[in-house]
Amino acid sequence: xxLHGEYVPSPREHVRRQVEEFESSDGTRGHLMRDYPIVxxxxxxxxxxxxxxxxxxxxxxDGAYAIVASMGGAPTHPLWYHNLKxxxxxxxxxxGDRIDVVSRELxxxxxxAWWARAVAAFPDxxxxxxxxxxxxxxxxxxxxx
Numbered sequence: 001x002x003l004h005g006e007y008v009p010s011p012r013e014h015v016r017r018q019v020e021e022f023e024s025s026d027g028t029r030g031h032l033m034r035d036y037p038i039v040x041x042x043x044x045x046x047x048x049x050x051x052x053x054x055x056x057x058x059x060x061x062d063g064a065y066a067i068v069a070s071m072g073g074a075p076t077h078p079l080w081y082h083n084l085k086x087x088x089x090x091x092x093x094x095x096g097d098r099i100d101v102v103s104r105e106l107x108x109x110x111x112x113a114w115w116a117r118a119v120a121a122f123p124d125x126x127x128x129x130x131x132x133x134x135x136x137x138x139x140x141x142x143x144x145x
Contacts, residue, residue, distance in 0.1 A: 047086075106138045
Protein backbone atom coordinates (compact mmCIF):
# COMPACT_ATOMS: atom_id res chain seq x y z
CA UNK A 1 0.00 0.00 0.00
CA UNK A 2 2.86 2.46 -0.55
CA LEU A 3 1.70 5.98 -1.24
CA HIS A 4 2.29 7.28 -4.75
CA GLY A 5 1.83 10.72 -6.20
CA GLU A 6 3.27 14.19 -6.28
CA TYR A 7 5.15 15.27 -3.15
CA VAL A 8 4.72 18.90 -2.14
CA PRO A 9 7.30 19.98 0.46
CA SER A 10 6.14 21.96 3.46
CA PRO A 11 5.97 25.74 3.05
CA ARG A 12 7.68 25.94 6.45
CA GLU A 13 11.40 26.03 5.79
CA HIS A 14 12.45 24.34 9.05
CA VAL A 15 10.03 21.44 8.43
CA ARG A 16 11.19 21.07 4.82
CA ARG A 17 14.88 21.08 5.83
CA GLN A 18 14.40 18.56 8.63
CA VAL A 19 12.46 16.14 6.42
CA GLU A 20 15.10 16.41 3.68
CA GLU A 21 17.97 15.83 6.12
CA PHE A 22 16.18 12.92 7.83
CA GLU A 23 15.22 11.16 4.61
CA SER A 24 18.54 11.71 2.82
CA SER A 25 20.43 10.12 5.72
CA ASP A 26 17.96 7.31 6.53
CA GLY A 27 17.33 9.01 9.85
CA THR A 28 20.93 9.32 11.00
CA ARG A 29 20.74 13.14 10.73
CA GLY A 30 17.78 15.40 11.41
CA HIS A 31 16.42 12.73 13.76
CA LEU A 32 16.04 15.02 16.78
CA MET A 33 13.70 17.88 17.57
CA ARG A 34 14.56 19.76 20.73
CA ASP A 35 16.82 16.82 21.67
CA TYR A 36 14.00 14.25 21.35
CA PRO A 37 13.78 11.62 18.58
CA ILE A 38 11.34 12.04 15.72
CA VAL A 39 9.72 10.01 12.98
CA UNK A 40 8.62 11.32 9.59
CA UNK A 41 5.06 10.66 8.45
CA UNK A 42 4.10 10.76 4.77
CA UNK A 43 0.39 11.29 4.15
CA UNK A 44 -2.00 12.49 1.49
CA UNK A 45 -3.34 16.05 1.69
CA UNK A 46 -7.00 16.23 2.65
CA UNK A 47 -7.95 18.64 -0.15
CA UNK A 48 -5.02 18.57 -2.58
CA UNK A 49 -4.42 14.82 -2.63
CA UNK A 50 -0.68 15.52 -2.89
CA UNK A 51 1.82 13.81 -0.62
CA UNK A 52 2.85 15.71 2.51
CA UNK A 53 5.59 14.92 5.02
CA UNK A 54 5.84 16.02 8.62
CA UNK A 55 8.38 15.29 11.36
CA UNK A 56 6.68 14.34 14.63
CA UNK A 57 7.86 13.18 18.02
CA UNK A 58 8.64 9.47 18.22
CA UNK A 59 6.17 7.70 20.50
CA UNK A 60 6.73 3.94 20.25
CA UNK A 61 5.60 1.08 22.46
CA ASP A 62 6.11 -2.62 21.73
CA GLY A 63 6.58 -1.93 18.02
CA ALA A 64 3.48 0.27 17.67
CA TYR A 65 3.56 4.04 17.17
CA ALA A 66 1.38 6.97 18.08
CA ILE A 67 1.47 10.57 16.91
CA VAL A 68 0.09 13.56 18.77
CA ALA A 69 -1.76 16.47 17.13
CA SER A 70 -0.61 19.01 19.72
CA MET A 71 0.40 21.98 17.55
CA GLY A 72 2.18 23.25 20.64
CA GLY A 73 -1.09 23.68 22.52
CA ALA A 74 -2.66 25.93 19.87
CA PRO A 75 -6.48 26.24 19.89
CA THR A 76 -6.79 24.40 16.55
CA HIS A 77 -5.57 21.07 15.20
CA PRO A 78 -2.51 20.98 12.94
CA LEU A 79 -3.23 20.64 9.22
CA TRP A 80 -1.91 17.10 9.17
CA TYR A 81 -4.74 16.09 11.54
CA HIS A 82 -7.25 16.78 8.76
CA ASN A 83 -5.08 14.92 6.25
CA LEU A 84 -5.16 11.72 8.32
CA LYS A 85 -8.87 12.04 9.04
CA UNK A 86 -9.54 12.25 5.28
CA UNK A 87 -6.90 9.70 4.23
CA UNK A 88 -5.81 7.39 7.09
CA UNK A 89 -3.17 5.57 5.01
CA UNK A 90 0.37 6.80 5.63
CA UNK A 91 4.02 5.82 5.67
CA UNK A 92 6.00 6.10 8.90
CA UNK A 93 9.78 6.39 8.69
CA UNK A 94 11.70 5.61 11.87
CA UNK A 95 15.40 5.86 11.08
CA GLY A 96 15.93 3.78 7.96
CA ASP A 97 12.75 1.75 8.45
CA ARG A 98 9.69 2.68 6.39
CA ILE A 99 6.40 1.15 7.45
CA ASP A 100 3.06 1.36 5.62
CA VAL A 101 0.45 2.18 8.24
CA VAL A 102 -3.21 2.99 8.70
CA SER A 103 -3.98 5.64 11.29
CA ARG A 104 -6.91 5.93 13.61
CA GLU A 105 -7.75 8.53 16.21
CA LEU A 106 -7.84 7.10 19.71
CA UNK A 107 -10.53 7.60 22.33
CA UNK A 108 -11.17 6.73 25.96
CA UNK A 109 -8.84 4.44 27.90
CA UNK A 110 -6.83 3.55 24.80
CA UNK A 111 -6.13 7.24 24.17
CA UNK A 112 -5.28 7.77 27.83
CA ALA A 113 -2.71 4.95 27.78
CA TRP A 114 -1.05 6.29 24.65
CA TRP A 115 -1.22 9.87 25.96
CA ALA A 116 0.77 8.76 29.02
CA ARG A 117 3.35 7.13 26.73
CA ALA A 118 3.48 10.30 24.62
CA VAL A 119 4.10 12.50 27.67
CA ALA A 120 6.82 10.11 28.82
CA ALA A 121 8.46 10.36 25.38
CA PHE A 122 8.06 14.16 25.15
CA PRO A 123 7.11 15.82 28.47
CA ASP A 124 6.14 19.14 26.83
CA UNK A 125 2.89 17.51 25.67
CA UNK A 126 1.54 17.88 29.23
CA UNK A 127 2.20 21.64 29.08
CA UNK A 128 0.61 21.87 25.63
CA UNK A 129 -2.58 20.27 26.95
CA UNK A 130 -2.72 22.88 29.73
CA UNK A 131 -2.48 25.69 27.14
CA UNK A 132 -5.57 24.65 25.15
CA UNK A 133 -9.24 23.90 25.76
CA UNK A 134 -9.30 21.16 23.11
CA UNK A 135 -8.47 17.56 23.94
CA UNK A 136 -5.27 16.99 21.99
CA UNK A 137 -5.84 14.13 19.52
CA UNK A 138 -3.68 11.01 19.53
CA UNK A 139 -3.47 8.70 16.52
CA UNK A 140 -2.34 5.10 16.57
CA UNK A 141 -0.41 4.02 13.47
CA UNK A 142 -1.02 0.37 12.75
CA UNK A 143 1.12 -1.52 10.21
CA UNK A 144 -0.64 -2.72 7.10
CA UNK A 145 -0.55 -6.52 6.92
